[in-house]
Amino acid sequence: MAQMNLLQAINNALITAMRADNKVLVLGEDVGHFGGVFRATSHLQEEFGRERCFNTPLVEQGIIGFANGLAAQGCKPVAEIQFGDYIFPAFDQIINETAKFRYRSGGQFDCGGLTIRTPYGGGIAGGHYHSQSPEAFFAHIPGIKVVIPRNPYQAKGLLLSAIREPDPVIFFEPKRLYRAAVGDVPESDYELPLGHADIVQTGSDITLVAWGAQVEIIQEAAQRALGDGISCEVIDLQSILPWDIATVSTSVVKTGRLLINHEAPLTAGFAAEVAAEIQSQCFLSLEAPIMRVCGLDTPYPLVHEKEYMPDALKTYEAIIATMNY
Amino acid sequence: MTNINERNHIAHINTTQEVNIISDGLVAIPMLQLLDTNGEYLSHNPSPLTQESALKILYSMHYTRLLDERMVSAQRQGRISFYLACTGEEAAVVASTAALEPVDMIMSQYREQGALVYRGYTTAQFMNQLFSNKLDPNKGRQMPIHYGDKTLNFMTVSSPLGTQIPQAAGYAFGQKYTGEAALTICYFGEGAASEGDFHAGLNMAAVLNCPTIFFCRNNGYAISTPTAEQFAGDGIASRGIGYGVKTIRVDGNDAMAVFAATQAARKIALAESCPVLIEAMTYRLAAHSTSDDPSGYRSADEEVKWQEKDPIARLQKYCIAQSWLDLEHLDAYITQSRAEILAEVKRAEKEDYASIDDLFADVYAVLPKHLDTQKQSLQAHIKKYPEAYPKTARELL
Numbered sequence: 001m002a003q004m005n006l007l008q009a010i011n012n013a014l015i016t017a018m019r020a021d022n023k024v025l026v027l028g029e030d031v032g033h034f035g036g037v038f039r040a041t042s043h044l045q046e047e048f049g050r051e052r053c054f055n056t057p058l059v060e061q062g063i064i065g066f067a068n069g070l071a072a073q074g075c076k077p078v079a080e081i082q083f084g085d086y087i088f089p090a091f092d093q094i095i096n097e098t099a100k101f102r103y104r105s106g107g108q109f110d111c112g113g114l115t116i117r118t119p120y121g122g123g124i125a126g127g128h129y130h131s132q133s134p135e136a137f138f139a140h141i142p143g144i145k146v147v148i149p150r151n152p153y154q155a156k157g158l159l160l161s162a163i164r165e166p167d168p169v170i171f172f173e174p175k176r177l178y179r180a181a182v183g184d185v186p187e188s189d190y191e192l193p194l195g196h197a198d199i200v201q202t203g204s205d206i207t208l209v210a211w212g213a214q215v216e217i218i219q220e221a222a223q224r225a226l227g228d229g230i231s232c233e234v235i236d237l238q239s240i241l242p243w244d245i246a247t248v249s250t251s252v253v254k255t256g257r258l259l260i261n262h263e264a265p266l267t268a269g270f271a272a273e274v275a276a277e278i279q280s281q282c283f284l285s286l287e288a289p290i291m292r293v294c295g296l297d298t299p300y301p302l303v304h305e306k307e308y309m310p311d312a313l314k315t316y317e318a319i320i321a322t323m324n325y
Numbered sequence: 326m327t328n329i330n331e332r333n334h335i336a337h338i339n340t341t342q343e344v345n346i347i348s349d350g351l352v353a354i355p356m357l358q359l360l361d362t363n364g365e366y367l368s369h370n371p372s373p374l375t376q377e378s379a380l381k382i383l384y385s386m387h388y389t390r391l392l393d394e395r396m397v398s399a400q401r402q403g404r405i406s407f408y409l410a411c412t413g414e415e416a417a418v419v420a421s422t423a424a425l426e427p428v429d430m431i432m433s434q435y436r437e438q439g440a441l442v443y444r445g446y447t448t449a450q451f452m453n454q455l456f457s458n459k460l461d462p463n464k465g466r467q468m469p470i471h472y473g474d475k476t477l478n479f480m481t482v483s484s485p486l487g488t489q490i491p492q493a494a495g496y497a498f499g500q501k502y503t504g505e506a507a508l509t510i511c512y513f514g515e516g517a518a519s520e521g522d523f524h525a526g527l528n529m530a531a532v533l534n535c536p537t538i539f540f541c542r543n544n545g546y547a548i549s550t551p552t553a554e555q556f557a558g559d560g561i562a563s564r565g566i567g568y569g570v571k572t573i574r575v576d577g578n579d580a581m582a583v584f585a586a587t588q589a590a591r592k593i594a595l596a597e598s599c600p601v602l603i604e605a606m607t608y609r610l611a612a613h614s615t616s617d618d619p620s621g622y623r624s625a626d627e628e629v630k631w632q633e634k635d636p637i638a639r640l641q642k643y644c645i646a647q648s649w650l651d652l653e654h655l656d657a658y659i660t661q662s663r664a665e666i667l668a669e670v671k672r673a674e675k676e677d678y679a680s681i682d683d684l685f686a687d688v689y690a691v692l693p694k695h696l697d698t699q700k701q702s703l704q705a706h707i708k709k710y711p712e713a714y715p716k717t718a719r720e721l722l
Contacts, residue, residue: 062525065491
């Protein structure tokens, strides 16, 4: 075990994957000698050479298009999009190409080797264009998997799985935790399964669901609610496509209440999907309406970031309201 | 690696004291032409085509035209839903493929059936795809003409325009990285060259030293939009130079010139690990697709002028003049191919459709639980209302 922050864990996962398989290549803007604007790819070019870790021109649609071709050829590209906010020029390549490559060719060709890494989320005073949480757009695309880790241990294990998965994966990294989240990470090679939720804390009165950086927020709210004698079960979804319906529904059958928290705007956010599925599976167990505590339906703000965010206090209030329903 | 302190992005630029505004047209890019419209060989150099290679190209072009004629007519009869003909552009497609090796990957746009013909895709394979039957390798998931064949190194066609261009750069990078003595050719039209992916792909291929041949069929129209409304400047070729991509412009209706250009491009792309752009000047004698009527945007006179430059007639005249072609043999081939196409149409349209399992397979490598749930729910529904879902009800009852 070593103490690592989230970035170091990601860097360690990339080194582990590249040492184990010479088909793993890392590409993106500034990922080469410089090591990426967040330093997630530090020292990769030193160890593996420019052939395996290289800068690309500044063109997101090109990065993903190129990586699609590289994956179709049999390599395992890990493509970095510098900020999740800038992934949209590559939206066509992801929706119409990455996700459909295997399906449209009847399984003759696929982009399964592709992993797209991108930092997402707020909390860094980044305004509209360095703070968004676009995961719900990608949850609507059959053919890809969407994974979001909450801490260094999860990040390394999930990223190694994502790289080795036979399906293309978008790996959203909570950038406000890049240096803030520190924890024990095995130096060995290990994988955590995709599509599985993690029960972070068991409880009996209400189920709280989040992913990525918001998991620590709902944990904080759960702690506060404990002061009122409310026992919260905290679940980290980890994967939002496909997502672990069974773990959440089992929990809600037990607790009778569900609250979902995400940073992205409320309307058509992924919480809506979770709420719809869980009400259909757990209708007779529910003691109260499913609650969503989410970002506002505004562009992500700058000076009002604190007001915008679905923080622990808003979550706590929603827990109390649900309990008192 | 370059020493960071030594980088100087203006080191190679000369200074001037004149206000020089560089205009388009200062460098005129010529068009390689080896055969005139009468099939006369224009060069002093030896011909790049042998009898065998010339005849294989000629026969493949004839087959492609025949296939297109029959399938446009099958579409009009309502037997298939859609078709795209290559008519007029056969030399550009077939002769360029002929200059490659079978190991080279072909990423087409959608009008390159001639490449498949040349590589040996059978009539039965064409029909299975066009009729989306259970033998279609795409399992009935894509519209007609979305061919793909891994064994022939022909990437499955995707409708969005230009997406294959950066992919071809990446695929070629992978070929180079894994030590394959092969490259990727990427076909697209001059309209698709307006897409962002064209610019992304050429730039990346040049910067990352990818052995890719970018083959533009400049056929004059993007559906109805003529080139004058598509781009300014000297065609697509001039853009290659801007990206630092080696570039050739060729008469796309001259199979000999297309072959020579592509052969040279392949050689240099592999030897120097670099991309090459070929702009083939041609003309889409056909409609854009069976959903299009060209009389709304171009004149019959214009079409007649291009019919006189017919790429098949041109190579055929050359072959006849060389005493390479047995016309009786060619006639027999055409008659037999026509009969084979008709017979395969009749067979393919009677085949069953793919199973309902294939609606759900291949979205992921392994069927995930939520999709399995949807599949079971759909199967139960179809069993309840079989008459509403005749394509799949039979297998479930």
